[in-house]
Amino acid sequence: MRLTQMNKVRKYLQGRTGAIHYKQPRMYKKMKLTDEEIRNLLESSDNEFSGELSESSSNETEDVVMEIPDQVVSDSSELDESEQDIQPTRRRPRPKEQIHQLEKDMVVPSSMIWKRSPYVNQRRRSVANVMRTPKGAKPGIKPDTPEDEIDDSLSSDEDENDVEGVASNPAAVPYPKDSEWTAVDTYRPLPVNTTPRQILVDIDESSSVLDCSKVFLTDSDVNELKRQTNLYASQTIQKKRRGNNLKPHSVLSSWKPVTISEMRRFLGIIFHMCVSKKPKIADHWSTNPVLSCNFCPHVMSRLRFTQILSCLHLVDNSNQKKPGEDGFHPLYKVLPYYNNLKERCIQAYRPSEKVTIDEGICPFRGRVSFRVYMQNKPHKYGLKVYAVAEASSGYVVNFEVYAGKHIVDNSSSAVILRLLSDSSLLNKGHTVYLDRFYSSPELFQQLAEKGTGAVGTVNKSRKGLPKDLVSAKLKKGEMSFRRKDNVLAMKWKDKRDVYTLSTRHQATFGTHTKRNGSVVLKPLQVLDYNLNKIGVDIGDQRLQYNPFQHRTVKWWRKLYFHLLLMGVSNAFWLYNAVHRKKITITDFITVLAVQLVEDDTLEFIPRNEGTVGRLTKRHFLQHIPATTKKYAARVCHVCSSRSKKQSGKASRKETRYECEQCGVALCLEPCFKIFHTKKQYDSV
Structure with missing residues (x-):
């Protein structure tokens, strides 16, 4: 009988039937005992342990395997309250006297065998209680604990339907319910903006493409561009002459000041390059029949265009502050036009109730401190642009370029509130549609307090979401929700779990017709979000049709052309809004390039009628x-x-x-x- 018990203990200690695993396995050590050590353990045990061990040897299903910790271990009943559920983590070393006392009082429970690790005097880690839960016992409860000492609040044997809209996990302790979130859908409607959208600038059906474009690219902008370009050219030429670095073959050796007419023609060529793409800028002046172009050679020579492009500037470099100085701004190179364009976008148009906030990107792979990587964008690297756009038209009401994390508060909530505040869209009953990058219960409640509704998806790990909602187990098509004040948090099971927040909806379903004609049920806030989330994407789509793709190492030049096209996109929408005959964005840019170079002083003015030299060439x-x-x-x-x-x-x-x-x-x-x-x- 004694040999049978010894073999059984050896099986336990050799780990043949399974083991308890912990996050820090190096804190535990499997021990292989000799027969003499096993006899000593059995002789030092009490009669109760020997009796229970003999009973367990007859029951082949009650196998127990354990791992020996690297600490001195005692019965958990001997520990103080703070050590009842100690995790295997590093703690403050204990005094020697306390460790020796624990060694003397060490008791081997009936369901485990303990052995002191030789590393206890070296590491002096805290006492740990390693225990396997026998069948029928509750997780975290010692097997020999009396029933009257067990806290029923630790039980997780709740039925799945005990909590409305939440399916609990019987294998885990339930999260404590947030008292602020309730399963009662008491909806308090927010004010809704019923004012129709309106164009606030003086344009009508008789306005041309150039007239609409001048809303965002005024004559003063062109004049300032000419002045700063001439200033930079003169500063560069003087600097090169002082250092005797102005080469005879340099493009600046034959520099002449730029005129307003030349600057308008330069911009016309830039827009022409957006719709007529060539591998290189010089190919627009090529005489090769495959690459030849009639527009650029007759508007401006290649040398003159290269001179203006190399000296193009928006501000005076001598006034730029260095990082760390008062008045420093990372966007100084484009700051005047950047601020003017933002103000004109806001003042030119009043959007309808529903607007979208999202981020776009200005493609750029050069060196700049605030370049970002956006994995889900077609262009992965570039300058991030936050934008507020009307949900139905894609008109960009306001925007902000990310210029680094140390300039302003770039948290998602701060960006949203700043964009809406600058656009004068708060406290007017608008509805904002956001994706999960921005959404949070705190932000939605702040917007509700400012009289603005919000709808959007949300990350399930976002701070403030009710834990019981996140842990709910749903079948496909089912929905669970929680409400706190104006904010409705919802979890809906489609192909995967979908988490949304809304201050405009109740927890109800609506019908949706698929392309194949079948009708399905979806939550109303999901249907509303899918319909109105694309405002910024519409504007980005227009910019991608005709981008200025020629490479440059200067980030501000890339951003300036991107802002120019953003203004053209808004002008295109205003033009179609006041004209019954609609045109495409490509046709709009083509006509704009033509009208920019139409001047009586030009030698060549291309027109749509007949050949390109209508006013200058010989005709018969x-x-x-x-x-x-x-x-x-x-x-x-x-x-x-x-x-x-x-x-x-x-x-x-x-x-x-x-x-x-x-x-x-x-x-x-x-x-x-x-x-x-x-x-x-x-x-x-």
């Missing part, structure tokens, strides 16, 4: 080639355009003559002369 009349008729005739282009502009109805006056170079039907007198000498021939 010819009879319209006959077809089936003996004398072929067509409607005069000048007469038709003039009549349509004056009365709204095109004239049907026909002529037998046309311009051989332009291919346009014109009357012999005076339409031929007017068409080739007047820029606005339809208003003469």
